[in-house]
Amino acid sequence: MAAFLYKLGILAAQNRKKVLSGSLAVLIIAVSVGLGMGVHLNGEMTIPGTKSEEAMKVLKEEFSQGEGTEGGTIQVIFKAPDGQTLESESTQKMIAKTLKSISKDSEIASIVSPYEAGTISYKKEIGYAVITYKSEALQVTDASKELVLESVEKARKEGLQAELGGSVELSGLEIGGISEIIGIIAAFMILAITFTSLLAAGLPILTAVIGLGIGVMSVIIASNFIEMASFSLILAIMLGLAVGIDYGLFIISRYRQNLVEGKGVEESIAHANATAGSAVIFAGLTVIIALAGLSVTGIPFITVMGVAGAFTVLVAVIISVLVVPALLGFAGERIRPKSKTASIQDPPKVIEQSNRWGRTITKYPLPIALAGILLLGAISLPALHLQTGLPDKGSKSIETTERRGYDLIAEGFGPGMNGPLAIILKAESIDDAQETFAKVGKNLSELPNVAMATPPVSNATGKVAMVTIIPGTDPKSEKTTELVHSIRDKAATIKQQDQVEVMVTGATAVNIDISEKLNEALPRFAVLIVGLALILLMMVFRSVLVPIKAVLGYLLTLTATLGFVVFVVQDGNLAKFFDIPAAGPVLNFLPILTAGILFGLAMDYEVFLVSRMREEFNHSGNAKNAVLSGLKNSGSVVTAAGLIMIAVFASFIFVEDVMIKSMGLALAFGILFDAFIVRLTIVPAVMTLMGRSAWYLPKWLGRILPNIDVEGESIEKEPKSKKEIAS
Missing domain, CATH: 1.20.1640.10 (Multidrug efflux transporter AcrB transmembrane domain)
Known part of the structure; x- marks a missing residue:
């Protein structure tokens, strides 16, 4: 490996203009194609085969309202002004006005007000309307979201607290921007202090940006063909930037040491690529294998995330051992450590080894x-005492409308209302199915930590029913997890006694299953x-x-x-x-x-x-x-x-x-x-x-x-004549 990288370093330095222009051309092509195709990060964090996923399939099959995909929803949560309730005439008018404004959107399939659905708290102070869209939650347009935000803002100005929730994400995930800029600036400052040279400090940044651009744009292009969660791109950005700078740093640092030891520019480049470059390849290989090894989990979104990160690291490695030597060829003696003034003609100096x-x-x-x-x-x-889960709207900043909406739901209806459990009941026969469903529903409602359970609602065939259970605790609570396990434990007894299969699903159950599988x-x-x-x-x-x-x-x-x-x-x-x-x-x-x-x-x-x-x-x-x-x-x-x-x-x-x-x-x-x-x-x-x-x-x-020659032993043993021939 070291011998190959030695020759590669010399070739890159001698053909530096071609190498640099070629890498920039690849970057430009990747950026052009990536921006042209756009970002399609619509993969879901799900694990096929879990109990909740299987139950979710049954729920969609048996209770579908027709053909097509399930529409995304936005909850508009209202809280009456002080001294009033949602039944006050002025409050009803404000809510009606707000929902009428939102209903102008042609992408909306239905709007159900709190008065129609009965979704009003016991004290009549808090309630929520449900807006259902024709498209999936991830496909709801920014224009539709903006209309809802503008409408609730008008209601707030009139004295009515209006917040939002539901399956449609109203605050997008931050991908790219100020975080990366801050990281690059901090890295440049560290490099400038380390090298005491602005030129030397800029080289790892330049190569990292080239590698990051190619890697991330490739991931964006891949997102058009593969289901990919947004975190895949975020991880790629984090890793591509960090390892790209570090790998460039290792090679450039070794190059400067070689200059101090009396080696010529090309020899210093080749030797740095052979030694530090070998270490970069091996180190990068371990990162790549570790990330690609995430596929052994058998979890699709984790596998894709790992592969995306591994690819950006691979690009960073290639750029490091190919483009860094080319840039060093441009820099030459100008990045020699200032404290060491030896020229290439001077004999190697003895350096203190401690x-x-x-x-x-x-x-x-x-x-x-x-x-x-x-x-x-x-x-x-x-x-x-590690406890894992998936952050929900209750984990957001209090400055966001989703967090305030989450808190209003908990205040008006109890914390479990933010994470209801959908219980699917499947009878082996329709004989006395309704009575059996009612009996099973009553048994489940008596479990610990059940705040409320709705009566069973049967599908068109009468063979499947759904019960909604509201836990007494919020979705992140360990007691909610225990309730899901209690229902599943009881399912075996119910299956034997009543010939009814009991399945648990809903966002909370799905998140619990994902956490346990991970x-x-x-x-x-x-x-x-x-x-x-x-x-x-x-x-x-x-x-x-x-x-x-x-x-x-x-x-x-x-x-x-x-x-x-x-x-x-x-x-x-x-x-x-x-x-x-x-x-x-x-x-x-x-x-x-x-x-x-x-x-x-x-x-x-x-x-x-x-x-x-x-x-x-x-x-x-x-x-x-x-x-x-x-x-x-x-x-x-x-x-x-x-x-x-x-x-x-x-x-x-x-x-x-x-x-x-x-x-x-x-x-x-x-x-x-x-x-x-x-x-x-x-x-x-x-x-x-x-x-x-x-x-x-x-x-x-x-x-x-x-x-595996990482220290460059083969280079040291190679006769000088061969090195000269290689150059």
């Missing part, structure tokens, strides 16, 4: 390792990537203990990250600081997504740091000097890379959407824990304690494992 942090760690390895492990262990503790898939996925890590790292480092240490460090990072997310998102600590509107369950796909992404990124830092240690150990045979050299030569680069990753991911913490916020929080602090506590503290301390045994590999295993 720094203060390295000397401190190698002097006190045991207490430092224990301190790091205990710190992350303490942060991990809240993960023991939680079940997490251990299987973790075992897969841990096993993969052990094999790959053994091949790279030719060691048994280094991979084991790397995997244990990753597991410590993962548990600490989940513990911190639970501490903030679920328990509500520091919620105001991170602008989290309300404490609630952790996003259900966040643990498995975090496990995959952090695995790849943790292995990035492991490879960049430990490969430099191995390179020195191969040269000197001194294990302690290898640790010192790794921290001296790669420590500052890993520090800068970690800070860049944190800056990019943290820029997504302060967006409005709670899902994106929790993803940014988990990844930013996951990188903080891994880069600075695990890789730069615990790893060198443990490597010092292991000494030469860290690099032990049984001879029989060494013969089996392929030798």
Whole structure:
């Protein structure tokens, strides 16, 4: 690999104009096609085969109001002015006026007022109308939404509180914009401080933007052919930007070190591409495999999300080993470190192979390792009571009309009204079916935590009925989850005694099933990537203990990250600081997504740091000097890379959407824990304690494992004449 990348680096530098113009041409084509086709992120977060999904199919088949898709709905929730009720004449006129204004939209199939449907609270102060559209919720136009928003705003000005809810999303997901800009600016500042050169700082940003543009536009194009949730694009943006900058940083940093050591420009480029480029390819490969490995969960929207992220990382890797060398060919000597004035004619200088942090760690390895492990262990503790779910409108900011509508429904009708359960009853025969349905419905209504249960409503055949159960708690509550399980547990007895099949569905039940399915898939996925890590790292480092240490460090990072997310998102600590509107369950796909992404990124830092240690150990045979050299030569680069990753991911913490916020929080602090506590503290301390045994590999295993040259050993052994021929 190193020999190939060495030659590729020289060719890219010598043909820099063609490489750069070619990459820009690909970017322009991708942008043109992507913008021309448009974004079609309409995939749903569902898992085929779950009990609630099967019940939902029955519900749609048996209670369909005709052919076509189920229309999206908007609830308009009203609260009467102080001193009045919804039955007051003036309030009725305002509500009628508001609904009449909304009814001008030709895309509306029906509007049912609170007076027609009887959807008025016991105290007559709160009620809601239901607007049903001809098209699905995701297809309702912006013009239709705008008309509703304008109409309720007029009602508010007249003194009537009017808020919105329903299946139609009124506040779109933030994709692209200020978060990315903040991340790029922060990354540029970190690079400028690291390199003390604006030109050098700009190169990784430029290559990352090229790679990000090609990768993200490719995902947008794919969204026209594949069902894809909006989070797929968000994840692609996060990862493409973060790894794109980091991979460019690693190669450029090694190039500058080569210049200081006395190598010429082309030789420095080729050597940087052979060594740091090899590490970039291997590190990128681990991220790609980890993300693509999400497909083992068997969950479609997670699989698509992983593949989209993996593709943007692949593009970032290709751009790094091809376009970065070309840009370095343009930059030449202009980005040589200013503190090192040696020219290419000067003999190589002897560089001090240690720094203060390295000397401190190698002097006190045991207490430092224990301190790091205990710190992350303490942060991990809240993960023991992890509760996952899908944020709903109650998780939004109080500034949004959806959150205010959610609160009004809870105030007027009870918290369970925001998450009703649809119970499907299927009789084996229609003989006495109605009496049996009534009996079953009564039995279910007597279960704990049932606030209300409607009488069974039969379909046209009389063989299927639906009962709506309102829980006594909100959709995110553990008691609501327990109620769903209680109904399913009772279903077996009902089936045996009454020959009626009982199924539970509705948005709340679907979310519960998705969360539980994802939680079940997490251990299987973790075992897969841990096993993969052990094999790959053994091949790279030719060691048994280094991979084991790397995997244990990753597991410590993962548990600490989940513990911190639970501490903030679920328990509500520091919620105001991170602008989290309300404490609630952790996003259900966040643990498995975090496990995959952090695995790849943790292995990035492991490879960049430990490969430099191995390179020195191969040269000197001194294990302690290898640790010192790794921290001296790669420590500052890993520090800068970690800070860049944190800056990019943290820029997504302060967006409005709670899902994106929790993803940014988990990844930013996951990188903080891994880069600075695990890789730069615990790893060198443990490597010092292991000494030469860290690099032990049984001879029989060494013969089996392929030798992956990440440190550029083949380049060092290659005769000089061959290098000259290659150039």
